[in-house]
Amino acid sequence: MRLINRRPGGLGVLASAAVPFALALVLYVVASGIRLAENPDDKLLPGLASIGAAVERVAFEPDRRTGDYIFWTDTAASLQRLLTGVFVGAVVGLAVGVPNGLLPWFGAFASPAVRALSMIPPLAILPILFIVFGVGELAKVMLIVLGTAPFLMRDVEQRVRELPREQLIKAQTLDASSWQIALRVVLPQVFPRLVDGVRLSLGSAWLFLIAAEAIASTDGLGYRIFLVRRYLAMDVILPYVAWITVLAFLLDFGLRQLNRRCFPWYGA
Amino acid sequence: MIEVRNVWKRYPGKTVLENVRLRVEKNEFVTIVGASGCGKTTFLRMLLGEVEPCEGSIRIEGAPLVPEPRADRGVVFQRYSVFPHLTVLGNVLLGLDLGDAPWLGRTFGRRRARNVARAREMLARVGLERSAHNYPSELSGGMQQRLALAQTLITEPRILLLDEPFGALDPGIRSDMHELVRELHRELDLTVFMITHDIAEGFSLGSRLLVFDKPRVDPHEPDLYGATITFDLPVGHRRRADSIMDDINVKPGEEHAP
Numbered sequence: 001m002r003l004i005n006r007r008p009g010g011l012g013v014l015a016s017a018a019v020p021f022a023l024a025l026v027l028y029v030v031a032s033g034i035r036l037a038e039n040p041d042d043k044l045l046p047g048l049a050s051i052g053a054a055v056e057r058v059a060f061e062p063d064r065r066t067g068d069y070i071f072w073t074d075t076a077a078s079l080q081r082l083l084t085g086v087f088v089g090a091v092v093g094l095a096v097g098v099p100n101g102l103l104p105w106f107g108a109f110a111s112p113a114v115r116a117l118s119m120i121p122p123l124a125i126l127p128i129l130f131i132v133f134g135v136g137e138l139a140k141v142m143l144i145v146l147g148t149a150p151f152l153m154r155d156v157e158q159r160v161r162e163l164p165r166e167q168l169i170k171a172q173t174l175d176a177s178s179w180q181i182a183l184r185v186v187l188p189q190v191f192p193r194l195v196d197g198v199r200l201s202l203g204s205a206w207l208f209l210i211a212a213e214a215i216a217s218t219d220g221l222g223y224r225i226f227l228v229r230r231y232l233a234m235d236v237i238l239p240y241v242a243w244i245t246v247l248a249f250l251l252d253f254g255l256r257q258l259n260r261r262c263f264p265w266y267g268a
Numbered sequence: 269m270i271e272v273r274n275v276w277k278r279y280p281g282k283t284v285l286e287n288v289r290l291r292v293e294k295n296e297f298v299t300i301v302g303a304s305g306c307g308k309t310t311f312l313r314m315l316l317g318e319v320e321p322c323e324g325s326i327r328i329e330g331a332p333l334v335p336e337p338r339a340d341r342g343v344v345f346q347r348y349s350v351f352p353h354l355t356v357l358g359n360v361l362l363g364l365d366l367g368d369a370p371w372l373g374r375t376f377g378r379r380r381a382r383n384v385a386r387a388r389e390m391l392a393r394v395g396l397e398r399s400a401h402n403y404p405s406e407l408s409g410g411m412q413q414r415l416a417l418a419q420t421l422i423t424e425p426r427i428l429l430l431d432e433p434f435g436a437l438d439p440g441i442r443s444d445m446h447e448l449v450r451e452l453h454r455e456l457d458l459t460v461f462m463i464t465h466d467i468a469e470g471f472s473l474g475s476r477l478l479v480f481d482k483p484r485v486d487p488h489e490p491d492l493y494g495a496t497i498t499f500d501l502p503v504g505h506r507r508r509a510d511s512i513m514d515d516i517n518v519k520p521g522e523e524h525a526p
Binding site: 164165166167169170171172173174175176177179180183184185188189263264265266 | 318337345351353362363365366370404420425
């Protein structure tokens with residue numbers, strides 16, 4: 001049988017997906033073992049036991065100074081910033097993208113500006129955000145909004161333009177007003193596409209979140225990573241990075257399920 | 269009555285339609301044939317209000333046509349006529365709900381129950397009552413076009429415009445659809461314009477056949493002159509297609525003769 005026709009079965013799919021992860025783990029344990037054998041105080045590749053102890057310390061014991069379980073307060077603070085920023089970005093994306101794609105006059109007015117806006121590297125204006133909004137929550141959320149909204153505005157505009165011309169004509173022959181067309185024809189069809197756009201922009205949202213937290217914050221996953229870097233605390237950094245990856249995966253998975261459940265017609 | 273007075277359509281460097289003149293009485297069933305790119309669809313889009321003529325005018329019952337699609341003219345395209353995000357029932361309900369609820373575009377309570385009843389009646393008329401809660405992507409091509417007809421006719425347009433509605437259907441299903449369209453035309457007192465590539469369909473289905481073609485062709489600049497109605501023939505069930513075929517200069521191999 002040709003290679004292109006050989007497919008893994010149910011268990012084979014799981015097993016082959018697990019192989020790279022297992023391989024990475026084995027590689028890490030071996031490399032860490034070698035380094036620790038040479039120098040028991042090595043901090044670069046801590047053993048699994050010391051990582052476990054560090055997780056135990058940050059996640060399940062109250063912090064000696066503040067009394068918080070810092071792993072969870074960091075997670076809550078970061079997720080709150082991320083979700084607020086992405087939510088506002090999505091709302092702005094919808095509110096600007098739909099009229100941009102649907103109303104020629106609105107598009108002529110706002111579409112070039114949106115294109116120009118999307119060319120500004122958000123991190124380059126982070127100092128401006130800190131100056132304008134202070135170093136509090138608002139500046140960090142605004143960075144995520146400014147990082148995701150221009151992409152979502154352009155994406156939504158494009159999705160609206162992609163709707164077949166026939167559909168808009170058809171709606172007009174049913175006597176739909178522009179408002180009714182936006183509400184009953186365009187919005188419901190653009191919404192699942194917006195969710196897909198949000199899934200794509202989550203990657204950059206995490207980037208902006210961690211950058212903002214690294215520079216000016218007192219809590220959050222990104223803040224913690226950059227804080228403990230000073231002590232070479234790889235035993236904290238590594239589980240934090242793994243946790244961020246898990247969170248990012250769960251958010252993506254959740255949004256995909258949302259689309260599957262709420263819009264059964266989508267992708268059919 | 270629909271009156272098309274000396275209508276021209278030009279695009280930069282290209283004339284699509286020239287001097288189209290036509291009078292269509294109420295309740296006529298007009299089929300339109302012609303080679304690809306000869307302006308049939310442009311003509312239909314003018315009747316729809318989507319495209320404006322450069323010269324000339326179109327009048328419906330004496331009033332000039334508003335250059336915007338309106339509810340008095342329903343349309344079914346070859347594809348994309350139904351809304352993929354609405355169920356079969358939702359697609360038919362839409363026209364009624366839009367009329368009843370200018371802000372929300374959907375109805376509730378007793379009014380909704382009344383609209384649902386009307387929509388179900390229309391679905392039963394086109395034979396889709398059992399698929400009411402399916403999405404269009406779950407329907408076959410023929411069923412999707414039945415749905416498109418039901419969706420259009422629920423708002424009771426006086427004119428029905430069909431742009432190759434059965435072009436993508438299998439021959440067996442196509443003849444079922446012919447029967448349906450013929451019945452709907454009779455029952456609902458419609459004036460129908462239908463573009464088709466199937467010349468047999470053009471002869472058998474309508475009461476009048478229009479052939480679009482270019483009367484003048486400049487071989488060095490084929491886009492210089494536009495197309496117009498070169499033949500305007502009364503047709504019908506009785507008249508054999510073969511006898512009319514001789515009248516028309518169909519180029520061999522270009523159209524599929526019956």
